[in-house]
Amino acid sequence: MADTGGDNGPGKKAADKMFSLKKWNAVAMWSWDVECDTCAICRVQVMDACLRCQAENKQEDCVVVWGECNHSFHNCCMSLWVKQNNRCPLCQQEWVVQRIGK
Amino acid sequence: MITLSKKLKQAKEGKPVEIAHSPDKRASIRDKLLVKEVQEMESNLPPTCKVTFDDPDKLHQFNITIAPDEGFWHGGTFDFDVDVPEDYNILPPRVQCNTRIWHPNIAENGDICLSLLRETSLDATGWSPTRTLKDVVWGLNALFYELCDFDDPLNLEAAEHWLRDKESFQEKVTSYIERYAKR
Numbered sequence: 001m002a003d004t005g006g007d008n009g010p011g012k013k014a015a016d017k018m019f020s021l022k023k024w025n026a027v028a029m030w031s032w033d034v035e036c037d038t039c040a041i042c043r044v045q046v047m048d049a050c051l052r053c054q055a056e057n058k059q060e061d062c063v064v065v066w067g068e069c070n071h072s073f074h075n076c077c078m079s080l081w082v083k084q085n086n087r088c089p090l091c092q093q094e095w096v097v098q099r100i101g102k
Numbered sequence: 103m104i105t106l107s108k109k110l111k112q113a114k115e116g117k118p119v120e121i122a123h124s125p126d127k128r129a130s131i132r133d134k135l136l137v138k139e140v141q142e143m144e145s146n147l148p149p150t151c152k153v154t155f156d157d158p159d160k161l162h163q164f165n166i167t168i169a170p171d172e173g174f175w176h177g178g179t180f181d182f183d184v185d186v187p188e189d190y191n192i193l194p195p196r197v198q199c200n201t202r203i204w205h206p207n208i209a210e211n212g213d214i215c216l217s218l219l220r221e222t223s224l225d226a227t228g229w230s231p232t233r234t235l236k237d238v239v240w241g242l243n244a245l246f247y248e249l250c251d252f253d254d255p256l257n258l259e260a261a262e263h264w265l266r267d268k269e270s271f272q273e274k275v276t277s278y279i280e281r282y283a284k285r
Contacts, residue, residue, distance in 0.1 A: 041191065041231040042131070043138070051131050080192050081231055085222060092226035 040090055041077035047102075050074035068096040075100055132190040136161040136235070143235040148243045162186035166239060169285075170246040174275045175205070178283030182214075182242060186235075194219050194229035195238055202282040204275045206252045206261040207245055215256035216241050216249070 031037070038044070042051040049062035053076060065075040071090045073081075078095070086095050140161050144153060152167045166182040181200040187193045197219055199212040207215045217227035218241050241249065255261030264271040 043135070051134055055131070055134075077231075084192055085228070085230075087226070087230075089230040089232045092230075 037072075039073045039077055040071075041073055041081060044074070046072050046074060050077050052076055063100055063102055065097055066099045067093075068098045069093045070098070130188060132162060132186060132188055135191055136186065139235040140164075143239055146236050148240060150246075151239055151243055153239070162190070166242060167285075168243055168246060173246055173250075174272055175203070175246050175279065175283075177276070178203070178279035179285040180246075180283055184235075184238070191231040191233075194221060194233075195235070197238070197242065202278060204257070204260050204263075204271075204278045205245070205250070206255040206257055206264065207250060209256050213256065214242075214245070215254070216245060 039046050046064045049059040053062035063075045065078050066072045067088050069088050069091050071088050088095050155164045164184050169179045170176050183198045185196045199208050220228040252261045
């Protein structure tokens with residue numbers, strides 16, 4: 001810095017540019033855009049097959065169901081539960097299916 | 103070694119190539135859930151509760167003893183049997199009280215009135231698969247404290263007794279403890 005002290009020419013310009021960006025690695029985090037990512041009934045991630053389907057080797061058929069309340073479960077877990085009580089086990093609202101899929 | 107030619111030969115001879123697991127020998131969903139839940143329950147017990155397993159291989163049958171440290175039932179030790187049905191956690195555990203007791207929410211034959219154990223319930227307080235064994239133990243324990251409910255009794259006589267004469271109610275509770283709930 002001292003050598004640029006009395007110089008108003010190109011030296012000053014070089015001092016302004018102390019760093020230059022050589023490499024930049026962007027890191028992004030992601031997660032599923034659902035309110036709850038673990039099935040509260042069998043306690044396995046909703047994107048994985050439920051305990052029952054894992055045991056019966058039916059991983060491919062295991063889909064996710066979303067309710068109007070925005071809570072999600074495995075469709076097979078939920079279909080067993082609604083026979084017992086037609087409420088969302090998490091918020092206790094009446095269970096209305098919004099969407100079924102993966 | 104498994105080779106394709108052997109497999110083809112087996113298939114031609116009509117032998118089953120791979121024997122599927124028989125469903126009855128597979129650990130049930132209940133048992134898989136219980137492995138985690140029993141652990142969670144045992145590491146979060148209320149200080150007044152003890153859990154014992156008669157058969158360590160049967161996680162679905164166990165015993166809870168509760169020795170309340172204050173309140174009407176202080177000084178007694180009350181024994182409960184828990185039986186977790188095959189369809190757990192769609193169905194709640196079944197709980198019976200083995201100790202004769204004078205309590206508004208526990209009948210003298212051992213039936214228990216605790217909302218979270220109710221199979222079907224019109225409101226939100228009944229059983230739900232989000233609940234675990236830990237909640238059941240804490241719920242039972244609370245029957246001796248804040249969940250003791252004289253307004254919604256199972257043993258109507260006991261509740262009316264308390265309403266009529268609290269001192270005499272306590273005397274009867276204590277005499278039951280002396281007779282049935284001492285360890």
